[in-house]
Amino acid sequence: MSAPLAIERDGSIAVIVIDHPPVNALAHRLRTALLAAIERLDADPTVQAIVLHGAGRNFIAGADISEFDQPAQPPLLNELLFRLESCAKPVIAALHGAALGGGAETALACHYRAATADLKLGFPEVTLGLLPGAGGTVRLPRVAGWQASIELMTGGKPVDRERAVALGVVDHRIEGEARAGAVAWARELVAAGAAPRRLRELPAPDASPELFAAARAALPAAAGRLPAPGRIVDSLEASATRPFEQALDRARELFEECRRSSESRALRYLFFAERGSSADRDAALRVDSAGVIGAGTMGAGIAISLATAGIAVTIVDSKPESLAAGLARVASTIEGSALKGRMTAADAAAAVARVRGAGDLQALAAVDLVIEAVFENLAVKQELFAQLGKLCKPQAVLATNTSTLDVDAIAAASGRAVDVAGMHFFSPAHVMRLVEIIRGRESSRATLATLRAVTRRIGKIGVTVGNCYGFVGNRMLYAYGREKELMLLEGSTPEAIDRALEEFGMAMGPNAVGDLAGLDIGYQARRQWSERPDDPRFYRVSDRLAELGRYGQKSGRGFYRYDGPDRKRQPDPEVLELIRTEAKILGVAQRKIANTEIVERCICALANEGARILEEGIAASPADIDVIWCNGYGFPRHRGGPMFHADTIGLATVVEAMRRFGGEQGARYWTPAPLLASLAEREGTFAGWQAGRAGGD
């Protein structure tokens, strides 16, 4: 393994070039090398200034997140930065790309900070359930003030160079390459006799006591469930009221408290799980042009994602009015993003220019990738893929956006099943990060690798899964929804169920989700499902509502009413009446259902179906299932996902609850999946089982 840094000389300027791929994370071996380099250069009388530079695309991406599952090894980052700041000669940070977390803290411990225009400087620790533990909460306020420090650290969003200059964090703009620019400026500083500037020697700015109380009150409700945001405010408050070193000690204590929390463990687990494996990146085919078939909401959303990522898109729709509407939707959505500051006007114009329309499939003859988003009907998709199989160039990848149909049946119709796979986007496609990539029986490695690469390139998270009804997410959603539907019949209400699950942390309760997605969509899908369980109680309420034309938000009524002035969901007595009527017809006894039961039954249903999915090889790992549920279904990230959460509460606890439910309801589907039962038996976890397989494979 090559050295994590090199020392280069440019006359009397010494340059420490950090070279610790992939992102210059401050792992133990880099911290050790950095400390040695600083000691050596500080003692070298021929060195008049030191430049700290990161090779590659980033300065320093932060501490090495993978090290947080065990206590840190010395030299701790705090010690290293204290020593860096103590240098007797000026230390200049050459900032470019990401300067995040410990990387931003390292920059603050330098005496001067220069940056190129691509700088992204920030404190994303809060997204990992952590706080800046290496002096950020003590140094940043001394240069940027309290309000900006609170905003950057509790929000976790990076700032660009101009904002960093405005905050006083960046002293000098580099036009051109970071290293050369920083060395030139270091020379000027030496010539001007500039001395080391240590933030730790500055007094903390005055802070009114109510400042931090206001900051706590302003934390978003969801943050209330997590320790980190509040601890960040505590750490900043300590910086306002204690001398530097005591404030630093306090930050360290609070950091350790957060590091050991289950919330942070879950968030750090997802960080890596969402990056998945990069093993097949070399097999991906180049995609410069794509076709999207179907100019409806989904097709337009997919086209927007592709075009804003730099891919030329042809949208094909045989109905001129639909095509025109779809193209208009693409343009207005992209332009809307520019108006909201999510992209520059120039980038928006370029993206819109990359999208063109066509009425005939022949326009797709030369594209690298085709994604169909037409009506969810197997015969229609098979007919389409039969045409695509003939007219698309060899090696073009053909993807179906189906959410429930058999990908193998569609692939077979193409006559080139090796080039076909599923690409299940979640609606709205240009917003939702998750894409399920469905592996067909014959999908080639190149086809799957290409779809994964395109998914990454459009800024989404692609998870490759096997082909079964509902793939992973919707298959588990069926089990989760079955329980909430049964509890409606047994005596609960839409609002009680939604509230209980939202208190657990779900972004939205299942009844509200149904109203958002449209109860008619689920109704149609269940009707097309040939092997649908035949229990008349399953989804009886959703079916009745759909049959009454109560589709949810789009029809003004579903589980809730939306006809108030603010169109917010309102309980509807008519729905309660309907539920009680159906329960009576079905002979379902009524009882009070506690919140704990609501959550337990829905979560156990997810874990059990997830275990079956793992046994069948439909998902490659429990982490893939967790990534799907946290990014496609609003499962609370601070609980890691349904499988991580089941591990956290204990699989024996899950199985015991299922046996209790099975006993009370006599339902066969509460029989634990064999994998779950055997892991519970030996007090194992899904994570341990996966590690054993990875080790054993």
Ligand code: T1G
């Ligand atoms: N630690 C370990 N590995 C990391 C890492 C990190 N901080 N950041 C990235 N990686 C790995 C990642 O898993 C992937 O691995 C590869 O690098 C490329 O990542 C002490 C407590 C920097 C904007 O939260 O935001 O400092 O899949 O695909 O799209 O107070 O990585 O190739 O095997 O994301 O070019 C705070 C997290 C840490 C920054 C680059 N820092 N990283 O994006 O690459 S806590 C962060 C990012 C801390 C201090 C506190 C992004 C990036 P693999 P990638 P990218």
